[in-house]
Amino acid sequence: xxxxxxNHKVKIGLAEMLKGGVIMDVxxxxxxxxxxxxxxxxxxxxxxVPSDIRAEGGVARMADLDVIEGIKKIVxxxxxxxxxxxxxxxxxxxxxxxxxxxxxxxxxxxxxxxHHVDKWNYKVPFVCGCRxxxxxxRRISEGAAMIRTKGEAGTGDVSHAVRHLREINSAMRALTxxxxxxxxxxxxxxxxxxxxxxIVAKLGKLPVPNFAAGGVATPADAALCMExxxxxxxxGSGIFKADNPVKRAEAxxxxxxxxxxxxxxxxxxxxxxxxxxxxxxxxxxxxxxxxTR
Amino acid sequence: xxxxxxxxxxLTIGVLALQGDYEQxxxxxxxxxVEPVEVRTESQFGIIDGLIIPGGExxxxxxxxxxxxxxxxxxxxxxxxxxxxxxAGMILLSKRIADNQSxxxxxxxxxxxxxxxxxxxQIFSFEEDVKTKLGKDIESLPATFIRAPKIIRTGEGV
Numbered sequence: 001x002x003x004x005x006x007n008h009k010v011k012i013g014l015a016e017m018l019k020g021g022v023i024m025d026v027x028x029x030x031x032x033x034x035x036x037x038x039x040x041x042x043x044x045x046x047x048x049v050p051s052d053i054r055a056e057g058g059v060a061r062m063a064d065l066d067v068i069e070g071i072k073k074i075v076x077x078x079x080x081x082x083x084x085x086x087x088x089x090x091x092x093x094x095x096x097x098x099x100x101x102x103x104x105x106x107x108x109x110x111x112x113x114x115h116h117v118d119k120w121n122y123k124v125p126f127v128c129g130c131r132x133x134x135x136x137x138r139r140i141s142e143g144a145a146m147i148r149t150k151g152e153a154g155t156g157d158v159s160h161a162v163r164h165l166r167e168i169n170s171a172m173r174a175l176t177x178x179x180x181x182x183x184x185x186x187x188x189x190x191x192x193x194x195x196x197x198x199i200v201a202k203l204g205k206l207p208v209p210n211f212a213a214g215g216v217a218t219p220a221d222a223a224l225c226m227e228x229x230x231x232x233x234x235x236g237s238g239i240f241k242a243d244n245p246v247k248r249a250e251a252x253x254x255x256x257x258x259x260x261x262x263x264x265x266x267x268x269x270x271x272x273x274x275x276x277x278x279x280x281x282x283x284x285x286x287x288x289x290x291x292t293r
Numbered sequence: 294x295x296x297x298x299x300x301x302x303x304l305t306i307g308v309l310a311l312q313g314d315y316e317q318x319x320x321x322x323x324x325x326x327v328e329p330v331e332v333r334t335e336s337q338f339g340i341i342d343g344l345i346i347p348g349g350e351x352x353x354x355x356x357x358x359x360x361x362x363x364x365x366x367x368x369x370x371x372x373x374x375x376x377x378x379x380x381a382g383m384i385l386l387s388k389r390i391a392d393n394q395s396x397x398x399x400x401x402x403x404x405x406x407x408x409x410x411x412x413x414x415q416i417f418s419f420e421e422d423v424k425t426k427l428g429k430d431i432e433s434l435p436a437t438f439i440r441a442p443k444i445i446r447t448g449e450g451v
Binding site: 006009010011013014016017018019020021036037038039040041042076077078095098099100101123124125250253254257258261 | 310311312313314315316317333348349350352353356357360361380381392396397409410413414415416418419420437438439440
């Protein structure tokens, strides 16, 4: 675990460049073009958006490689793609395609129930989801260059992303006022290296950018995540499952930039048509939650 | 160093904060004793002495400059005040983007031509010490190239 490693620094550097922006899930080159035109800072290529995975069931895997190539050709912004948790080979394949960022994602069906990818051994940066600080630090210790909340993907219900953001941030604030001997117990509880806990205690934040994801469906949802300390926002089903994806995508980008200006968020929120219908995250049975993967 | 800091003490420098690494630019200005302002609206241009357009995604920044009606504001501001561009900021300042396949319109404030991602996609990003003629005592600086642009032409006096 070496945060001064040059290769790791340029991985985190790309995440830094995406701050203040919106990363949008896309399943076709046409959707990628719409996302780029709306002001997205990156697109995330995947086989099906999370709400479809939820509705249709089955095994969710890395996207079709021809679709990924098509998306890479049509946009100039960074292209990300999802691999299954622990699927070393999907990750290597995506790296060989010169993908800009890999999301080792709970939205896809996990390939390995015990191990995540050892992300230090790749040239390509990884983002991973988390629900709390312990999970975030475990992923960072495995080499993740960006962390995002898991929320509950495909629901259009932002409440779980909010819960995860609040949990992570309040746990980090607690670390900053702890005695040194207390940090040992935290490292033990979180199952992460003490050195990493000490870094967070000193910085008061993660050593990599911390983005929000999971259930963002409106411009106000995106602005809320930013207000709660997210440094950028991922939007999955929220755009292309809405009535007017073009206008909604633009509005979510505008609201993210102007998250501290309620007048601008209000203006962006007008005339968008219906948001995705969604499903209450708390009504989903425990064993069907994606976030526990 | 102290004399430099005193010289710049009363300056207010804006950092265009539409998206990108604007926070890091603000922190660095604070280290230098300069007051940074995150700039998102036209009215803020009235209170700043200079503007930094930071790194980030040039496509996104160009679209947002247009959407928020800031394109002319930046160009007008640049006629009388210093403007600095880092990475994506430099792309926006340029005369021409050689690889332009989308609708990114550079501001044309600096007589250079650039190629975006001139060193390749993310897996070809790197950090390296580069030689510089910036100061007498500084011969090289650590530089980070993340999906970085390449300058392929510089005009006279640049």
